[in-house]
Each structure stands twice: as structure tokens, then as C-alpha cells.
Amino acid sequence: MQGPSERADHVKRSVAITGIGVVAPGGVGKKAFWDLMVSGRTATRTISFFDPSRFRSQVAAEVDFDPNRYGLTAREIRRMDRAAQLAVVSTRECLLDSGLEFAELDPHRVGVSVGSAVGGTTRLEAEYQVLSDSGRTWEVDAGYLSPHLFDAFTPSSLAVEVAWAAGAEGPATVVSTGCTSGLDSVGHARDLIAEGSADVMIAGGADTPISPIAVACFDAIKATTPRNDDPEHASRPFDRTRNGFVLAEGAAMFVLEELEHARARGAHVYGVIAGYATRCNAFHMTGLKPEGREMADAIRGALDQARLPAEAVDYVNAHGSGTKQNDRHETGAFKDTLGDHAYRVPVSSIKSMVGHSLGAIGSIEIAACALAMEHGAVPPTANLHEPDPECDLDYVPNEARERRVDAVLSVGSGFGGFQSAMVLARPGAAS
The missing domain is CATH 3.40.47.10 (Thiolase/Chalcone synthase)
Known part of the structure; x- marks a missing residue:
């Protein structure tokens, strides 16, 4: 050491x-x-x-x-x-x-x-x-x-x-x-x-x-x-x-x-934690504003820390809880921070398959992100058959997708106004 x-x-x-x-x-x-x-x-x-x-x-x-x-x-x-x-x-x-x-x-x-x-x-x-x-x-x-x-x-x-x-x-x-x-x-x-x-x-x-x-x-x-x-x-x-x-x-x-x-020591490296930021909206215990400003701020902070442009993100692991307001809130945050790239990058929610385990799910999602980089595949959003017109990004419906993943953005949203974002990357992909 x-x-x-x-x-x-x-x-x-x-x-x-x-x-x-x-x-x-x-x-x-x-x-x-x-x-x-x-x-x-x-x-x-x-x-x-x-x-x-x-x-x-x-x-x-x-x-x-x-x-x-x-x-x-x-x-x-x-x-x-x-x-x-x-x-x-x-x-x-x-x-x-x-x-x-x-x-x-x-x-x-x-x-x-x-x-x-x-x-x-x-x-x-x-x-x-x-x-x-x-x-x-x-x-x-x-x-x-x-x-x-x-x-x-x-x-x-x-x-x-x-x-x-x-x-x-x-x-x-x-x-x-x-x-x-x-x-x-x-x-x-x-x-x-x-x-x-x-x-x-x-x-x-x-x-x-x-x-x-x-x-x-x-x-x-x-x-x-x-x-x-x-x-x-x-x-x-x-x-x-x-x-x-x-x-x-x-x-x-x-x-x-x-x-x-x-x-x-010759260890196997799944990826590096290239960026992390967290914010609180100080607004409402359970309510969210649809534009997603606080989540967007956390995403920008994580990307800036990783020294990666929005276009470098190969996959977004969404909070994707399945509530009306959350899904629209983070869709707005992705558009705000990733710009046109938000419409090209695959986004998915694994909560569609394993539910929402509250304080554990953020770590379970990090595991999914690291394994997505490891295996070159993006998990799907299950049960997505009738897309909400207000959620108009590529949410990888129902079937996993093969894709090389060098940088992943994972986000979380919690009651009380907590908004967090993390960037995982292959060594060398981030400055």
C-alpha cells in the first residue's frame, strides 16, 4: 500500500x-x-x-x-x-x-x-x-x-x-x-x-x-x-x-x-469510479419538479469530476422507479444534461426486474453498471410496452442489447429530495 x-x-x-x-x-x-x-x-x-x-x-x-x-x-x-x-x-x-x-x-x-x-x-x-x-x-x-x-x-x-x-x-x-x-x-x-x-x-x-x-x-x-x-x-x-x-x-x-x-497486484478491474455528486432539492418530502433541475445538477457534477463530455456516456442506468413523477423528472434531467445525446444513448431501469430495494438499490444498480461494462451488454427495461409520450428516450424495452460500454452514468432519487449521480468508466476512458 x-x-x-x-x-x-x-x-x-x-x-x-x-x-x-x-x-x-x-x-x-x-x-x-x-x-x-x-x-x-x-x-x-x-x-x-x-x-x-x-x-x-x-x-x-x-x-x-x-x-x-x-x-x-x-x-x-x-x-x-x-x-x-x-x-x-x-x-x-x-x-x-x-x-x-x-x-x-x-x-x-x-x-x-x-x-x-x-x-x-x-x-x-x-x-x-x-x-x-x-x-x-x-x-x-x-x-x-x-x-x-x-x-x-x-x-x-x-x-x-x-x-x-x-x-x-x-x-x-x-x-x-x-x-x-x-x-x-x-x-x-x-x-x-x-x-x-x-x-x-x-x-x-x-x-x-x-x-x-x-x-x-x-x-x-x-x-x-x-x-x-x-x-x-x-x-x-x-x-x-x-x-x-x-x-x-x-x-x-x-x-x-x-x-x-x-x-x-494484477487485480481484475471492473471499472473506476470516475465521478460522483449528490444534491438535495429542499423542496418536498416526496414531490419532484418535472424539469429535474437538481438531478441535472448532480449529473453535471459527476461528469465534470470525471472530465467526460456528455457524448462519452455509453449507457444510463436510470432510477426508473415506475412512479409518474419520477420517470418524467429524470427524463427531463437527462435531456437537460446530455442534450441531443440523450436521444441516442440507451437508458434502462433494472427496477423493472428486481423492484426497488430502497437503500440497497443504488448499489445493486452499480453492480449492474459494472457488469454491463464487463460483458458488453445493456440490461433492458422490462414490461415497457406502451411508452409514455413524455418519456421519449431509448429505454431499451424488454430485451437486453449488446453494446460496448466504456462509461456509464447511474443516477438515484430519494424521498426527501436527494439526487445523486455516479460515473463508472474503464480505466483510461476518463481523465
Whole structure:
């Protein structure tokens, strides 16, 4: 690793992705995830974790996940909330994928950055059901209390579990910026390496919000789709008939390291994080202005940082949640920032296949972007059969497309007004 004197010039410290781990609806592991992406199949279905019949929206994208099968011990399963379990399993995959010998690294130079919007919601709700006898009593019996409930209550436990899995003793952070958390956590990790505060970061996002309380919250604001009779086709970004997003769960984690160190050890480099920017519109908790000014500002910031012109973007991974206002909002932002190139570059939303996993989806989308560069293919937007006339760009309907991808723009939009953008590129494609 570089010494202190070499860390001073952070401008020259390019940050590479050298390991990827994914636990997503439709398959566990990066290979299963990518196979789903290029197939155009959807992993959305009727909720099976609990009886959803009393809710307006009864569909979700669930992960078929058996923690025993993926190497978690009985003690780890009892200790960890489901979000932490997904984070640890995807962390183990990305560590192995990177080929880094972590035992040979200075653990104080290895950090963690995990994004999550709702933290240990799954465990918290399950424990409340036990303590209150399904809400029938206000006087709870502490004898039924799990000794690990506090871990679910504090989102920081996510970073702790990932740090333990990697043996990381450097900076450890949980980033919670709503639906941009998984993108912002990777951006934060990249900045720590670039400024010299760490040499290696384990970064990504994990969320498991498919629980009655989360479903009820989104029902209350009518953000999720009520298309319960056709769950496989319920998520329809950019389609004229879209009527809300499909709630999901998942995790994706990455090994990030300084590019020259990765090259020196002969690591496989998926790409570099060439640019990242985030903004807040300070306008409304859930509302968006159609022109997309704040997202456009974040996109410009990421492209400027990457020193890439709009024409260099080969693929745009859209937020594409499937709500009326979001899809129009970001379509306006793409036109504003990319100009005429917005009509030529392929744009797609993988939420059409794996749903919207809140604080995890930004990281899952980064995985899709890195793998698009790796395999020379652009994932499609599934279920796009009747394009909204106001969403008139090339949204890659229904079928993946072969295409060399040297630079990718990925964007995120979150309740509270968060707008983030990241540029991934092949080494050498960005200045």
C-alpha cells in the first residue's frame, strides 16, 4: 500500500472496483444476478413473507435466501437482522472476488461504508409482534426480549457486521439518505480512498423492507403499485400504464481500492469510479419538479469530476422507479444534461426486474453498471410496452442489447429530495 507521503495528492488516486458481491431478487451471487439482467425476466411476485391481503399493494421482489445455505452460522443468524445477513453474504462474495489477501493488509487502512434506508426494520417489527403479543398488550414482557434487539435498533450494526467479515478496522460508516443510500455509500467510500483516509473500502448497500410496517407506510402515500393481479408485470418504468413502484429487498457490496495498487497486484478491474455528486432539492418530502433541475445538477457534477463530455456516456442506468413523477423528472434531467445525446444513448431501469430495494438499490444498480461494462451488454427495461409520450428516450424495452460500454452514468432519487449521480468508466476512458 502507499505510504503517507504518496497519499497527499488525492487528485491522482483513482479508485477501482475489484470485487463484486450481490444478493438480489431472482438469484444470489453476481452470476445469477447478471443472468437475470440480460434475460429480461422479472423477480416480482405476490408477497409471501406475510399475508398481504389487507394492504393496497401486495406485490414485492423477494430474495429466495436461506442463510444456512450461504454459510451463516446459527449464532450469526440469531444475531443479525435479515439486512445484515444479506450484507455479510454479499461482502464475503466481493472479498473472494477481489483476490485481495486481507490478512496481509493494514486493517487500520481498510474501511467500511454501508447504505441502508430502513436498517433493521424486519427484526424490529418481528420482535415487537412477540413482545406485544401481536399488538394486543401495551405491557410487554421483557422476558421475551431478544438479547440482540439493540443491534436491529441501531443501523450502525450493519457496518459492524461487514467490518467483522472483512477484518476492517478503519473508517466505518452507515449512510442513510433514503433511496440514494446505496449510491451515496459507494461515493463516500470512493472519496475516503481518494483523499488518502483509506486504501481499501468495503462499500455497498443492504435493505430488507418487505414487512407490514414498511408496506403500510408506502400504502399511505400511494407510492407502490396496486397491480396485484399481475405481479410479474407490476413494475413498469417509463410505461404509460405505470402506477407505482414494487417494493424489494437485496444487497450489493464492493471492494474498492486505489487503482495503481490494484494494477500492481494484477487485480481484475471492473471499472473506476470516475465521478460522483449528490444534491438535495429542499423542496418536498416526496414531490419532484418535472424539469429535474437538481438531478441535472448532480449529473453535471459527476461528469465534470470525471472530465467526460456528455457524448462519452455509453449507457444510463436510470432510477426508473415506475412512479409518474419520477420517470418524467429524470427524463427531463437527462435531456437537460446530455442534450441531443440523450436521444441516442440507451437508458434502462433494472427496477423493472428486481423492484426497488430502497437503500440497497443504488448499489445493486452499480453492480449492474459494472457488469454491463464487463460483458458488453445493456440490461433492458422490462414490461415497457406502451411508452409514455413524455418519456421519449431509448429505454431499451424488454430485451437486453449488446453494446460496448466504456462509461456509464447511474443516477438515484430519494424521498426527501436527494439526487445523486455516479460515473463508472474503464480505466483510461476518463481523465
